[in-house]
Amino acid sequence: MNIFVIMKRTFDTEEKITISNGQIDEGGAEYIINPYDEYAIEEAIVLREKHGGEVTVVTVGDREAEKELRTALAMGADKAVLIENEDLDELDQFTVATLLATYLKKQEVDIILGGNVAVDGGSGQVGPSVAEILGIPQVTTVTNLEVSDGKATIVRDVEGDEETIEVSLPVLVTAQQGLNEPRYPSLPGIMKAKKKPLETLDLDDLDLDEDDVLVKIETVEVFLPAAKQAGKVLKGDVLSQVKELVSLLNSEAKVI
Protein backbone atom coordinates (compact mmCIF):
# COMPACT_ATOMS: atom_id res chain seq x y z
CA MET A 1 0.00 0.00 0.00
CA ASN A 2 1.08 3.55 -0.70
CA ILE A 3 0.36 5.27 2.57
CA PHE A 4 0.81 9.00 3.11
CA VAL A 5 0.55 11.02 6.31
CA ILE A 6 0.11 14.78 6.34
CA MET A 7 1.70 16.15 9.47
CA LYS A 8 2.08 19.46 11.29
CA ARG A 9 4.65 20.59 13.80
CA THR A 10 3.01 22.35 16.74
CA PHE A 11 3.80 23.84 20.14
CA ASP A 12 3.82 21.33 22.95
CA THR A 13 0.37 21.32 24.60
CA GLU A 14 1.95 22.21 27.96
CA GLU A 15 3.42 25.45 26.50
CA LYS A 16 2.09 28.75 27.77
CA ILE A 17 1.38 31.25 25.02
CA THR A 18 2.86 34.75 25.06
CA ILE A 19 2.68 37.53 22.51
CA SER A 20 5.44 39.88 21.47
CA ASN A 21 5.16 42.51 18.71
CA GLY A 22 1.63 41.40 17.96
CA GLN A 23 2.71 37.83 17.16
CA ILE A 24 2.73 34.57 19.08
CA ASP A 25 6.17 34.37 20.66
CA GLU A 26 7.87 31.27 19.26
CA GLY A 27 11.19 31.72 21.00
CA GLY A 28 12.14 28.91 23.31
CA ALA A 29 8.93 26.94 22.79
CA GLU A 30 9.07 23.16 22.77
CA TYR A 31 7.71 21.66 19.58
CA ILE A 32 6.05 18.32 19.02
CA ILE A 33 4.27 16.43 16.27
CA ASN A 34 0.64 17.60 16.46
CA PRO A 35 -0.85 14.92 18.77
CA TYR A 36 -3.64 14.04 16.33
CA ASP A 37 -1.08 13.59 13.55
CA GLU A 38 0.80 11.22 15.83
CA TYR A 39 -2.25 8.95 15.81
CA ALA A 40 -2.21 9.18 12.01
CA ILE A 41 1.47 8.20 11.84
CA GLU A 42 0.93 5.26 14.19
CA GLU A 43 -2.06 4.04 12.17
CA ALA A 44 -0.08 4.36 8.95
CA ILE A 45 2.70 2.19 10.36
CA VAL A 46 0.16 -0.39 11.57
CA LEU A 47 -1.38 -0.47 8.06
CA ARG A 48 2.02 -1.04 6.49
CA GLU A 49 2.83 -3.79 9.00
CA LYS A 50 -0.39 -5.57 7.97
CA HIS A 51 -0.48 -4.87 4.25
CA GLY A 52 3.08 -4.04 3.26
CA GLY A 53 4.04 -1.00 1.24
CA GLU A 54 5.49 2.28 2.30
CA VAL A 55 4.67 5.14 4.67
CA THR A 56 5.60 8.67 3.57
CA VAL A 57 5.16 11.56 5.99
CA VAL A 58 4.71 15.00 4.43
CA THR A 59 4.75 18.37 6.12
CA VAL A 60 4.72 22.05 5.19
CA GLY A 61 7.09 24.06 7.29
CA ASP A 62 10.52 25.52 7.76
CA ARG A 63 13.81 23.67 8.14
CA GLU A 64 13.19 23.09 11.82
CA ALA A 65 10.35 20.72 10.94
CA GLU A 66 13.01 18.19 9.91
CA LYS A 67 13.24 17.31 13.59
CA GLU A 68 9.59 16.19 13.77
CA LEU A 69 9.91 14.40 10.42
CA ARG A 70 12.90 12.47 11.83
CA THR A 71 10.77 11.57 14.84
CA ALA A 72 8.12 10.17 12.48
CA LEU A 73 10.84 8.20 10.66
CA ALA A 74 12.11 6.92 14.01
CA MET A 75 8.60 5.74 14.86
CA GLY A 76 8.72 3.68 11.67
CA ALA A 77 7.75 5.78 8.66
CA ASP A 78 9.85 5.01 5.56
CA LYS A 79 10.22 8.39 3.88
CA ALA A 80 9.72 12.03 4.75
CA VAL A 81 9.00 15.08 2.63
CA LEU A 82 9.42 18.66 3.75
CA ILE A 83 7.65 21.26 1.63
CA GLU A 84 9.49 24.40 2.56
CA ASN A 85 7.47 27.54 3.12
CA GLU A 86 10.32 29.98 3.50
CA ASP A 87 9.48 31.78 0.22
CA LEU A 88 6.01 32.60 1.50
CA ASP A 89 5.18 35.65 3.63
CA GLU A 90 1.83 34.32 4.76
CA LEU A 91 0.17 30.94 4.92
CA ASP A 92 -3.41 29.95 5.55
CA GLN A 93 -5.21 26.62 5.32
CA PHE A 94 -5.73 27.11 1.58
CA THR A 95 -1.98 27.61 1.10
CA VAL A 96 -1.03 24.52 3.09
CA ALA A 97 -3.71 22.31 1.54
CA THR A 98 -2.69 23.39 -1.97
CA LEU A 99 0.99 22.66 -1.32
CA LEU A 100 0.25 19.23 0.15
CA ALA A 101 -2.27 18.30 -2.53
CA THR A 102 0.04 19.42 -5.35
CA TYR A 103 2.69 17.06 -4.03
CA LEU A 104 0.21 14.23 -3.43
CA LYS A 105 -1.32 14.56 -6.91
CA LYS A 106 1.95 13.35 -8.38
CA GLN A 107 2.08 10.27 -6.16
CA GLU A 108 0.37 6.91 -6.34
CA VAL A 109 -1.89 7.09 -3.31
CA ASP A 110 -3.96 4.39 -1.64
CA ILE A 111 -4.67 6.17 1.60
CA ILE A 112 -3.83 9.51 3.19
CA LEU A 113 -3.98 9.97 6.95
CA GLY A 114 -3.81 13.14 9.02
CA GLY A 115 -4.96 14.49 12.34
CA ASN A 116 -8.54 15.75 12.49
CA VAL A 117 -7.32 19.04 13.88
CA ALA A 118 -4.05 20.67 14.89
CA VAL A 119 -3.78 21.83 18.48
CA ASP A 120 -2.44 25.25 17.47
CA GLY A 121 -4.62 26.78 14.72
CA GLY A 122 -7.44 24.38 15.42
CA SER A 123 -9.39 24.86 12.20
CA GLY A 124 -9.40 21.24 11.03
CA GLN A 125 -9.61 22.45 7.44
CA VAL A 126 -6.50 21.02 5.83
CA GLY A 127 -7.49 17.34 5.69
CA PRO A 128 -10.87 17.83 3.97
CA SER A 129 -9.36 20.53 1.74
CA VAL A 130 -6.64 18.15 0.50
CA ALA A 131 -9.29 15.49 -0.18
CA GLU A 132 -11.34 18.01 -2.15
CA ILE A 133 -8.40 19.14 -4.27
CA LEU A 134 -7.49 15.52 -5.00
CA GLY A 135 -11.14 14.67 -5.72
CA ILE A 136 -11.17 11.74 -3.29
CA PRO A 137 -13.60 10.93 -0.46
CA GLN A 138 -12.79 11.68 3.16
CA VAL A 139 -13.78 10.23 6.48
CA THR A 140 -13.05 12.53 9.42
CA THR A 141 -12.51 11.89 13.16
CA VAL A 142 -11.88 8.16 12.80
CA THR A 143 -11.42 5.89 15.80
CA ASN A 144 -10.97 2.58 13.98
CA LEU A 145 -9.71 1.64 10.54
CA GLU A 146 -9.63 -1.69 8.71
CA VAL A 147 -8.50 -2.08 5.12
CA SER A 148 -9.09 -5.08 2.87
CA ASP A 149 -9.62 -5.67 -0.86
CA GLY A 150 -9.30 -2.01 -1.77
CA LYS A 151 -11.96 -1.01 0.74
CA ALA A 152 -11.80 0.64 4.13
CA THR A 153 -14.21 -0.02 6.96
CA ILE A 154 -14.01 2.90 9.30
CA VAL A 155 -15.51 3.83 12.64
CA ARG A 156 -15.80 7.57 13.14
CA ASP A 157 -16.67 9.60 16.20
CA VAL A 158 -19.58 11.93 15.57
CA GLU A 159 -19.82 14.03 18.70
CA GLY A 160 -19.78 10.95 20.87
CA ASP A 161 -21.76 8.64 18.59
CA GLU A 162 -20.02 5.93 16.58
CA GLU A 163 -20.69 5.70 12.88
CA THR A 164 -19.39 2.81 10.78
CA ILE A 165 -18.53 3.81 7.22
CA GLU A 166 -17.51 1.81 4.19
CA VAL A 167 -15.54 3.46 1.43
CA SER A 168 -13.35 2.43 -1.51
CA LEU A 169 -9.72 3.50 -1.69
CA PRO A 170 -8.19 5.95 -2.28
CA VAL A 171 -9.52 7.85 0.71
CA LEU A 172 -8.31 10.50 3.12
CA VAL A 173 -9.00 9.89 6.81
CA THR A 174 -8.43 12.16 9.78
CA ALA A 175 -7.54 10.67 13.14
CA GLN A 176 -9.48 11.18 16.35
CA GLN A 177 -8.21 10.40 19.78
CA GLY A 178 -8.80 6.76 20.68
CA LEU A 179 -7.66 5.48 17.26
CA ASN A 180 -4.52 3.96 18.78
CA GLU A 181 -1.66 4.48 21.20
CA PRO A 182 1.22 6.04 19.29
CA ARG A 183 4.51 4.20 19.87
CA TYR A 184 7.61 5.92 21.15
CA PRO A 185 10.58 5.87 18.81
CA SER A 186 12.94 3.06 19.83
CA LEU A 187 16.70 3.57 20.00
CA PRO A 188 17.34 1.42 16.90
CA GLY A 189 14.46 3.32 15.29
CA ILE A 190 16.20 6.62 15.98
CA MET A 191 19.48 5.30 14.55
CA LYS A 192 17.75 4.00 11.40
CA ALA A 193 15.83 7.26 10.97
CA LYS A 194 19.04 9.16 10.40
CA LYS A 195 19.62 7.20 7.17
CA LYS A 196 16.06 7.26 5.86
CA PRO A 197 15.32 9.58 2.92
CA LEU A 198 14.11 13.08 3.75
CA GLU A 199 13.31 15.08 0.64
CA THR A 200 12.98 18.85 0.67
CA LEU A 201 10.80 20.56 -1.93
CA ASP A 202 10.08 24.20 -2.67
CA LEU A 203 7.46 25.94 -4.80
CA ASP A 204 9.51 25.46 -7.99
CA ASP A 205 9.76 21.73 -7.40
CA LEU A 206 5.97 21.62 -7.24
CA ASP A 207 5.57 23.86 -10.33
CA LEU A 208 3.74 26.41 -8.25
CA ASP A 209 3.96 30.19 -8.20
CA GLU A 210 3.39 32.29 -5.12
CA ASP A 211 0.18 33.49 -6.78
CA ASP A 212 -1.18 29.93 -6.77
CA VAL A 213 -1.07 29.73 -3.00
CA LEU A 214 -1.99 33.26 -1.91
CA VAL A 215 -3.89 33.36 1.35
CA LYS A 216 -7.66 33.90 1.25
CA ILE A 217 -7.95 34.78 4.93
CA GLU A 218 -5.86 37.32 6.78
CA THR A 219 -5.05 37.74 10.44
CA VAL A 220 -5.93 41.17 11.79
CA GLU A 221 -4.78 40.72 15.36
CA VAL A 222 -3.63 38.13 17.88
CA PHE A 223 -4.38 38.62 21.56
CA LEU A 224 -4.49 36.82 24.88
CA PRO A 225 -7.71 36.32 26.83
CA ALA A 226 -8.29 38.60 29.81
CA ALA A 227 -6.61 37.14 32.87
CA LYS A 228 -9.05 35.39 35.18
CA GLN A 229 -9.52 36.94 38.58
CA ALA A 230 -8.60 34.63 41.39
CA GLY A 231 -11.73 32.88 42.55
CA LYS A 232 -13.27 32.36 45.93
CA VAL A 233 -12.26 29.29 47.88
CA LEU A 234 -15.08 28.52 50.28
CA LYS A 235 -14.61 27.87 53.99
CA GLY A 236 -16.38 25.99 56.75
CA ASP A 237 -17.69 22.44 57.04
CA VAL A 238 -18.74 20.56 53.91
CA LEU A 239 -22.45 21.20 54.23
CA SER A 240 -22.09 24.94 54.73
CA GLN A 241 -19.59 25.15 51.84
CA VAL A 242 -22.02 23.35 49.57
CA LYS A 243 -24.91 25.57 50.67
CA GLU A 244 -22.82 28.67 50.07
CA LEU A 245 -21.75 27.40 46.63
CA VAL A 246 -25.35 26.74 45.57
CA SER A 247 -26.40 30.15 46.80
CA LEU A 248 -23.52 31.86 44.94
CA LEU A 249 -24.28 29.96 41.73
CA ASN A 250 -27.87 31.03 42.09
CA SER A 251 -27.64 34.67 43.16
CA GLU A 252 -24.15 35.87 42.18
CA ALA A 253 -23.22 33.85 39.09
CA LYS A 254 -26.88 33.34 38.08
CA VAL A 255 -26.15 30.09 36.28
CA ILE A 256 -28.71 27.86 37.97
Place this chain on the structure above:
Amino acid sequence: MSKKVLIVSEVRDGQLRNVSFEAISAGKAVANGGEVIGAILGEDINHLANSLLHYGVDRVVAVNHADLKSYTTDAYQQALLQVIDSESPEGIIIGHTALGKDLSPRIALKLNSGLISDAVALEQDGEDVVFIRPIFSGKAFEKKKVKEGIVFATIRPNNIAPLEKDETRTGEITNITVDIRDLRTVIKDVVRKATGGVDLSEAKVIVSGGRGVKNKEGFKPLQELADVLGGAVGASRGACDADYCDYSLQIGQTGKVVTPDLYFAVGISGAIQHLAGMSNSKVIVAINKDPEAPIFEVADYGIVGDLFEIVPILTEELKNVLNVKETV
Protein backbone atom coordinates in the same frame (compact mmCIF):
# COMPACT_ATOMS: atom_id res chain seq x y z
CA MET B 1 -22.49 47.34 2.37
CA SER B 2 -25.18 44.77 2.86
CA LYS B 3 -24.73 41.15 1.87
CA LYS B 4 -26.96 38.23 1.01
CA VAL B 5 -26.14 35.54 3.56
CA LEU B 6 -26.97 31.84 3.62
CA ILE B 7 -27.30 30.04 6.95
CA VAL B 8 -26.85 26.30 6.72
CA SER B 9 -28.93 24.86 9.54
CA GLU B 10 -28.48 21.39 10.97
CA VAL B 11 -31.04 18.82 12.03
CA ARG B 12 -30.10 16.28 14.67
CA ASP B 13 -32.54 13.74 16.12
CA GLY B 14 -35.41 15.41 14.29
CA GLN B 15 -34.70 18.83 15.82
CA LEU B 16 -32.87 21.91 14.64
CA ARG B 17 -29.70 22.36 16.69
CA ASN B 18 -29.28 25.48 18.81
CA VAL B 19 -26.17 26.40 16.88
CA SER B 20 -28.37 26.89 13.82
CA PHE B 21 -30.24 29.68 15.63
CA GLU B 22 -26.93 31.14 16.75
CA ALA B 23 -25.78 31.04 13.13
CA ILE B 24 -28.79 33.15 12.14
CA SER B 25 -27.71 35.79 14.62
CA ALA B 26 -24.17 35.74 13.21
CA GLY B 27 -25.57 35.75 9.68
CA LYS B 28 -27.65 38.85 10.43
CA ALA B 29 -24.50 40.66 11.53
CA VAL B 30 -22.64 39.62 8.37
CA ALA B 31 -25.63 40.55 6.19
CA ASN B 32 -25.61 44.07 7.62
CA GLY B 33 -29.17 44.69 6.49
CA GLY B 34 -29.04 42.27 3.58
CA GLU B 35 -31.23 39.22 3.11
CA VAL B 36 -30.64 36.20 5.37
CA ILE B 37 -31.71 32.87 3.92
CA GLY B 38 -31.93 29.68 5.94
CA ALA B 39 -31.05 26.42 4.22
CA ILE B 40 -32.40 23.24 5.74
CA LEU B 41 -31.39 19.83 4.41
CA GLY B 42 -32.75 16.44 5.33
CA GLU B 43 -35.64 14.14 4.68
CA ASP B 44 -39.13 15.34 5.51
CA ILE B 45 -37.95 18.45 7.33
CA ASN B 46 -40.28 21.20 6.11
CA HIS B 47 -42.13 21.31 9.46
CA LEU B 48 -38.90 22.65 11.04
CA ALA B 49 -38.57 25.52 8.59
CA ASN B 50 -40.83 27.85 10.59
CA SER B 51 -38.42 27.79 13.53
CA LEU B 52 -35.74 29.30 11.32
CA LEU B 53 -38.15 32.12 10.45
CA HIS B 54 -38.99 32.62 14.13
CA TYR B 55 -35.30 33.06 14.89
CA GLY B 56 -34.78 35.65 12.21
CA VAL B 57 -34.17 34.34 8.69
CA ASP B 58 -36.07 36.18 5.96
CA ARG B 59 -36.92 33.05 4.03
CA VAL B 60 -36.08 29.35 3.93
CA VAL B 61 -34.79 27.05 1.23
CA ALA B 62 -35.67 23.46 2.08
CA VAL B 63 -34.09 20.44 0.47
CA ASN B 64 -35.76 17.08 1.02
CA HIS B 65 -34.01 13.99 -0.26
CA ALA B 66 -33.76 10.42 1.02
CA ASP B 67 -29.96 10.64 0.77
CA LEU B 68 -29.93 13.59 3.17
CA LYS B 69 -31.56 11.70 6.05
CA SER B 70 -28.16 11.03 7.58
CA TYR B 71 -25.13 13.19 6.94
CA THR B 72 -22.59 12.00 4.41
CA THR B 73 -19.96 14.30 2.96
CA ASP B 74 -20.81 13.57 -0.66
CA ALA B 75 -24.60 13.92 -0.41
CA TYR B 76 -24.51 17.12 1.64
CA GLN B 77 -21.77 18.62 -0.47
CA GLN B 78 -23.71 18.02 -3.67
CA ALA B 79 -26.98 19.29 -2.22
CA LEU B 80 -25.51 22.39 -0.61
CA LEU B 81 -23.57 23.34 -3.72
CA GLN B 82 -26.84 23.24 -5.66
CA VAL B 83 -28.47 25.51 -3.08
CA ILE B 84 -25.51 27.90 -3.25
CA ASP B 85 -25.61 27.83 -7.01
CA SER B 86 -29.27 28.88 -7.06
CA GLU B 87 -28.92 31.54 -4.34
CA SER B 88 -25.42 32.96 -5.01
CA PRO B 89 -24.89 34.14 -1.41
CA GLU B 90 -22.12 36.58 -0.51
CA GLY B 91 -21.80 35.06 2.95
CA ILE B 92 -22.28 31.56 4.41
CA ILE B 93 -22.49 30.62 8.08
CA ILE B 94 -22.49 27.03 9.37
CA GLY B 95 -22.19 25.62 12.89
CA HIS B 96 -18.75 24.34 13.84
CA THR B 97 -20.13 20.87 14.54
CA ALA B 98 -19.06 17.45 13.26
CA LEU B 99 -21.09 18.24 10.13
CA GLY B 100 -19.82 21.78 9.71
CA LYS B 101 -16.20 20.78 10.22
CA ASP B 102 -16.44 17.94 7.71
CA LEU B 103 -18.35 19.80 5.02
CA SER B 104 -17.25 23.45 5.05
CA PRO B 105 -13.63 23.14 3.85
CA ARG B 106 -14.73 21.27 0.74
CA ILE B 107 -17.47 23.80 -0.03
CA ALA B 108 -15.04 26.70 0.46
CA LEU B 109 -12.59 25.20 -2.01
CA LYS B 110 -15.31 24.63 -4.59
CA LEU B 111 -16.29 28.29 -4.25
CA ASN B 112 -12.66 29.37 -4.40
CA SER B 113 -13.17 31.06 -1.04
CA GLY B 114 -11.37 31.07 2.23
CA LEU B 115 -12.98 29.77 5.38
CA ILE B 116 -12.81 31.07 8.94
CA SER B 117 -13.41 28.14 11.26
CA ASP B 118 -14.67 27.99 14.82
CA ALA B 119 -15.51 31.67 15.35
CA VAL B 120 -16.79 32.62 18.80
CA ALA B 121 -17.67 36.26 18.07
CA LEU B 122 -17.73 38.75 15.24
CA GLU B 123 -17.50 42.49 14.89
CA GLN B 124 -17.81 45.07 12.18
CA ASP B 125 -14.60 46.84 11.14
CA GLY B 126 -15.59 49.49 8.61
CA GLU B 127 -16.74 47.56 5.55
CA ASP B 128 -15.29 44.30 6.79
CA VAL B 129 -16.58 41.65 9.15
CA VAL B 130 -13.93 40.46 11.56
CA PHE B 131 -14.29 37.07 13.23
CA ILE B 132 -12.74 36.25 16.58
CA ARG B 133 -11.58 32.69 17.05
CA PRO B 134 -9.56 30.83 19.66
CA ILE B 135 -6.14 29.45 18.83
CA PHE B 136 -4.15 27.00 20.94
CA SER B 137 -7.57 25.88 22.19
CA GLY B 138 -8.28 29.21 23.83
CA LYS B 139 -4.84 30.02 25.23
CA ALA B 140 -4.95 32.91 22.75
CA PHE B 141 -7.37 34.44 20.24
CA GLU B 142 -7.06 35.83 16.74
CA LYS B 143 -9.12 38.20 14.63
CA LYS B 144 -9.58 37.08 11.05
CA LYS B 145 -11.10 38.55 7.96
CA VAL B 146 -11.67 37.44 4.44
CA LYS B 147 -9.21 38.55 1.81
CA GLU B 148 -10.68 36.74 -1.17
CA GLY B 149 -14.04 35.17 -1.93
CA ILE B 150 -17.25 35.17 0.04
CA VAL B 151 -17.52 35.65 3.82
CA PHE B 152 -17.57 32.04 4.91
CA ALA B 153 -17.36 31.02 8.55
CA THR B 154 -18.24 28.24 10.94
CA ILE B 155 -19.30 29.29 14.43
CA ARG B 156 -18.67 27.46 17.68
CA PRO B 157 -21.83 26.33 19.48
CA ASN B 158 -22.81 28.17 22.66
CA ASN B 159 -20.94 31.42 22.02
CA ILE B 160 -23.03 33.73 19.85
CA ALA B 161 -26.40 34.53 21.37
CA PRO B 162 -29.40 33.73 19.15
CA LEU B 163 -31.95 36.46 18.47
CA GLU B 164 -35.16 36.55 20.47
CA LYS B 165 -37.64 34.01 19.15
CA ASP B 166 -40.64 35.68 17.53
CA GLU B 167 -43.41 33.29 16.52
CA THR B 168 -45.24 35.96 14.56
CA ARG B 169 -42.46 36.15 12.00
CA THR B 170 -43.28 34.59 8.66
CA GLY B 171 -41.49 34.19 5.36
CA GLU B 172 -41.38 32.22 2.17
CA ILE B 173 -40.42 28.54 2.32
CA THR B 174 -39.16 27.29 -1.03
CA ASN B 175 -38.43 23.67 -1.80
CA ILE B 176 -35.66 22.97 -4.20
CA THR B 177 -35.00 19.65 -5.85
CA VAL B 178 -31.44 18.42 -5.96
CA ASP B 179 -29.69 15.74 -7.88
CA ILE B 180 -27.50 13.49 -5.73
CA ARG B 181 -25.38 10.77 -7.30
CA ASP B 182 -22.27 8.63 -7.00
CA LEU B 183 -22.08 8.52 -3.21
CA ARG B 184 -18.70 7.14 -2.27
CA THR B 185 -19.25 6.44 1.42
CA VAL B 186 -21.89 4.19 2.91
CA ILE B 187 -23.03 4.35 6.53
CA LYS B 188 -23.25 0.76 7.76
CA ASP B 189 -24.15 1.37 11.38
CA VAL B 190 -24.58 4.07 14.02
CA VAL B 191 -24.11 3.43 17.73
CA ARG B 192 -25.47 6.16 19.98
CA LYS B 193 -23.06 6.77 22.82
CA ALA B 194 -23.47 10.48 23.58
CA THR B 195 -24.04 10.91 27.31
CA GLY B 196 -27.69 11.24 28.30
CA GLY B 197 -28.47 12.88 24.98
CA VAL B 198 -26.65 16.08 26.00
CA ASP B 199 -23.79 16.83 23.63
CA LEU B 200 -20.65 18.20 25.29
CA SER B 201 -20.13 20.98 22.75
CA GLU B 202 -23.64 22.35 23.28
CA ALA B 203 -24.13 21.54 26.97
CA LYS B 204 -24.89 24.50 29.23
CA VAL B 205 -23.54 22.63 32.23
CA ILE B 206 -20.60 20.21 32.27
CA VAL B 207 -19.40 18.11 35.19
CA SER B 208 -15.88 16.83 34.50
CA GLY B 209 -13.89 14.26 36.41
CA GLY B 210 -10.14 13.75 36.61
CA ARG B 211 -7.80 11.24 38.12
CA GLY B 212 -9.31 12.10 41.49
CA VAL B 213 -12.45 10.10 40.68
CA LYS B 214 -10.23 7.01 40.98
CA ASN B 215 -12.14 4.58 38.72
CA LYS B 216 -15.10 4.08 36.38
CA GLU B 217 -17.53 3.87 39.30
CA GLY B 218 -16.23 7.21 40.51
CA PHE B 219 -17.99 8.92 37.60
CA LYS B 220 -21.43 7.90 38.90
CA PRO B 221 -21.87 10.74 41.40
CA LEU B 222 -20.68 13.15 38.67
CA GLN B 223 -23.31 11.84 36.27
CA GLU B 224 -25.97 12.29 38.95
CA LEU B 225 -24.88 15.89 39.49
CA ALA B 226 -24.95 16.50 35.73
CA ASP B 227 -28.43 14.94 35.46
CA VAL B 228 -29.87 17.28 38.08
CA LEU B 229 -28.66 20.26 36.05
CA GLY B 230 -29.50 18.83 32.62
CA GLY B 231 -25.78 18.79 31.84
CA ALA B 232 -23.21 16.47 30.35
CA VAL B 233 -20.24 14.63 31.84
CA GLY B 234 -16.70 15.31 30.65
CA ALA B 235 -13.25 14.22 31.72
CA SER B 236 -9.60 15.20 31.82
CA ARG B 237 -6.91 13.43 29.83
CA GLY B 238 -5.70 11.81 33.04
CA ALA B 239 -9.06 10.14 33.59
CA CYS B 240 -9.28 9.00 29.95
CA ASP B 241 -5.71 7.69 29.87
CA ALA B 242 -6.40 5.75 33.07
CA ASP B 243 -9.41 4.23 31.27
CA TYR B 244 -11.99 5.57 33.75
CA CYS B 245 -14.04 6.76 30.80
CA ASP B 246 -14.26 6.95 27.02
CA TYR B 247 -11.96 9.29 25.05
CA SER B 248 -15.03 10.92 23.57
CA LEU B 249 -15.47 12.64 26.94
CA GLN B 250 -12.00 14.20 27.00
CA ILE B 251 -11.85 17.96 27.38
CA GLY B 252 -8.61 19.78 26.68
CA GLN B 253 -6.23 20.86 23.98
CA THR B 254 -6.40 17.29 22.78
CA GLY B 255 -10.07 16.42 23.10
CA LYS B 256 -12.98 18.79 23.09
CA VAL B 257 -12.92 22.49 23.77
CA VAL B 258 -16.02 23.59 25.64
CA THR B 259 -17.55 26.86 26.81
CA PRO B 260 -20.58 26.02 28.96
CA ASP B 261 -22.26 28.46 31.32
CA LEU B 262 -21.20 26.32 34.26
CA TYR B 263 -18.23 23.96 34.46
CA PHE B 264 -17.49 21.70 37.43
CA ALA B 265 -13.90 20.44 37.55
CA VAL B 266 -14.03 17.54 39.98
CA GLY B 267 -10.81 15.85 41.05
CA ILE B 268 -8.99 17.62 38.22
CA SER B 269 -5.66 19.23 39.07
CA GLY B 270 -5.72 21.59 36.08
CA ALA B 271 -2.87 20.75 33.70
CA ILE B 272 -2.32 23.44 31.05
CA GLN B 273 -3.64 21.13 28.37
CA HIS B 274 -6.94 20.68 30.26
CA LEU B 275 -7.27 24.38 31.10
CA ALA B 276 -7.02 25.18 27.39
CA GLY B 277 -10.17 23.15 26.80
CA MET B 278 -12.37 24.71 29.46
CA SER B 279 -10.99 27.96 30.87
CA ASN B 280 -13.31 30.05 28.70
CA SER B 281 -16.36 28.57 30.42
CA LYS B 282 -18.49 31.30 31.94
CA VAL B 283 -18.41 30.05 35.54
CA ILE B 284 -15.97 27.44 36.82
CA VAL B 285 -16.33 25.48 40.05
CA ALA B 286 -13.37 23.42 41.26
CA ILE B 287 -13.63 20.60 43.75
CA ASN B 288 -10.27 19.14 44.71
CA LYS B 289 -8.60 17.83 47.81
CA ASP B 290 -5.31 19.58 47.00
CA PRO B 291 -5.58 23.30 47.85
CA GLU B 292 -2.48 23.96 45.72
CA ALA B 293 -4.02 22.45 42.55
CA PRO B 294 -3.68 24.90 39.62
CA ILE B 295 -7.38 24.45 38.82
CA PHE B 296 -8.15 26.85 41.71
CA GLU B 297 -6.35 29.62 39.78
CA VAL B 298 -9.00 29.61 37.06
CA ALA B 299 -11.99 28.63 39.21
CA ASP B 300 -14.57 31.21 40.22
CA TYR B 301 -15.52 29.08 43.21
CA GLY B 302 -13.51 26.39 44.87
CA ILE B 303 -14.16 23.76 47.50
CA VAL B 304 -11.18 21.98 49.00
CA GLY B 305 -12.11 18.50 50.12
CA ASP B 306 -13.09 14.95 49.26
CA LEU B 307 -15.15 14.87 46.09
CA PHE B 308 -16.91 11.65 47.12
CA GLU B 309 -18.26 13.46 50.16
CA ILE B 310 -18.96 16.82 48.51
CA VAL B 311 -20.55 15.86 45.17
CA PRO B 312 -23.50 13.83 46.55
CA ILE B 313 -24.31 16.58 49.07
CA LEU B 314 -24.11 19.16 46.30
CA THR B 315 -26.44 17.07 44.13
CA GLU B 316 -29.01 16.83 46.94
CA GLU B 317 -28.76 20.53 47.74
CA LEU B 318 -29.24 21.45 44.06
CA LYS B 319 -32.24 19.12 43.85
CA ASN B 320 -33.83 20.94 46.79
CA VAL B 321 -33.13 24.40 45.43
CA LEU B 322 -34.28 23.55 41.90
CA ASN B 323 -37.46 21.92 43.23
CA VAL B 324 -38.26 25.03 45.23
CA LYS B 325 -37.63 27.17 42.19
CA GLU B 326 -39.98 25.06 40.07
CA THR B 327 -42.81 25.16 42.58
CA VAL B 328 -42.58 28.93 43.15
